Structures are given as structure tokens and as C-alpha cells.
Amino acid sequence: MIGYYVHHHGVGHLARASSIVPFLQDDVTIFSSRPAPDRMSASQWVAVPMDTAWATHRDTGPDARGATAGGALHWAPTGVPGLTERMATIAAWIERHRPRAFVVDVSVEVSTFVRLMGIPLVVLAMPGDRTDAPHRLAYTLADRIVAPWSRTVYDPEWLREHADKTVYAGSISRVADRVSTGPRVPDTAVLMSGAGGSSLAAGYLDAVRAATPDTTWRGVGTPGEPWVDDVWPILDTAGVVVTHGGQNAVADVAAANAPAVVVAEDRPFDEQRATARALDRAGLAVALDAWPDPAAWPDLLRRARALSADLRTATEIDGAAARAAAAIESVAG
Structure with missing residues (x-):
């Protein structure tokens, strides 16, 4: 048996688990504060209560008392029943099933708790500046670190001290095995937003359309456009394809090997900026730190269309989920 914690924010952590779990040989139980999906290749889905609203109470309010435990953790406030209940749920399951490994994507607190219960720990790494004390603790405790990206594209210095236990699996995409549906259509563009929150303003895509009359645009998840x-x-x-810098969005674009503009949204630890800048340095995408003025798009589209690198090959999409699963099994074994 393998336990697997999936963070509730956005859809990326769940999408990544959905790609990895089918390659695992063991039965898998997933823990998350997200609602259970309709289809999931897991033996069981265990709902754990929220540990209070991170964005609402992180810095103020009674729920934030002792939230960082003196800087050792990210979010462990005292006096919050949900936090106690979620850890008790995980502890009871571990005591009953004695899993061979536990995967965490992502939570420093769950990682620490699981390892203190004597269970081999696999942690999914995240891009950005992860040099703070809580992240260093989680990566130090881990028996294996799975970095879901290509090392040739992104090789952060802070992860090198854990090189002996880090597996760079490649970018993990839910569409990695899909078959091409037809030729790429010139003079078309897609603006893709994510479920984790966006700074895109209503009307932005309309302004971009007006600034690029020779390009036919489609919005996916952007304000005023339907989710797909x-x-x-x-x-x-x-x-x-114009996308935010979330790992799963970038992986899906890479799977399609599409000319890309990657716009980093504000995220903790500069996660998306690190990804976007790494792609830009490698000549794989046009990267921006924020959504530009609509008038900038004619030049941005020209630059993206001029890209010649093989994005899919460079990001090591093919076999990435299987490599991540093999790294987990090596710990469980």
C-alpha cells in the first residue's frame, strides 16, 4: 500500500497524481481536501478536512496563532480543529495499513508528520526559491525527491545538495499519450488561464484581439470565456499557445510541442517565474513576468512563431509519469 497526499489548491497536483498513479504497482490511497474526482485510479480516496483558509488567515485573525511554529513550518496554526483532524485521519490510516511509502505533493507539514511516523517519504519538488527553513526540512527528510521537470531545462542550485536522492522525471502531462488531431493552424492563438487563480482582467483578451487583427484568438478559462x-x-x-507558468499547463503545452508564450502569475516562492525564465533561457518559449500591454502582442506572437526548439523533447514529456512512479516504487521496495 502507498499513501499519496494531494494538495487542494488548483488542479495541478491532482492532475499530476492522475498521471502517476496508474503506473504504480501497489494499491494507492489518496488523501486530499479536494472533492473526490469522478474517475481516479486509486483504491480509495480519503477526504481530510481543511486546516483553515490559507489566503484568508495566513497573517491575521485567531486561526493564525503560531502558524509557522517559529519559522520551522509553513502552516500549522494552533487551535484549529481541522488541522488536528486531518493529521489524526492520516495517522489512523498509517497505523492500520503500514504503507510501504507515502508520497506528498505538496505539504511540509504532512511530509514531516508522515516521516515522524516512520514511513518512507517521497516528496514532489516545486520550482522557485525553496531555500526557506520549512522546505529545507521537507527535502532533508525525504527518502526520495521527484522533480517533475527536465534537469537540462531547470537545475536549481538549492536542489543540488540533494542530488543523490533526486529523480528528474521530466514534465508530467495528462495529455502526453494523446494523438495529434490535425495540422497546426497558422495565425491562430490560444490564451489559457488556470484554476489556481489569475491576474487577468476582464476584457483583456478582447483588447488583445483588437491589437492583433490578423490572429484568431480563443480563450480557455479566461474571464468571459468557458472552461474547457x-x-x-x-x-x-x-x-x-499563451499560458500561465503553472507546471501542468506548461507540461500540456510541451506535450503538444506548441510555440509558446509563458506568462508567470504571482505565486509563493516565485514558482511560475522560475519555470518561465528557465524555458526562456533554454530558448523553448517566450517568457514574461506579468501580463503585458495588449499592444505588445504582435511582437510577442512573432517571436513565438520564430521558435525552432523541440519543446516536447527538451522537457522529457515521454515516459515522465512512469519515471516518477518508478522512483516512488524504489522507495516502497
């Missing part, structure tokens, strides 16, 4: 569950046909045929 299956993005593959759109990514596979778009002339240029």
Missing part, C-alpha cells in the same frame, strides 16, 4: 475540460485538440492545432 479537454484542451488537447486546442493545444495540438493552435499556431501559438
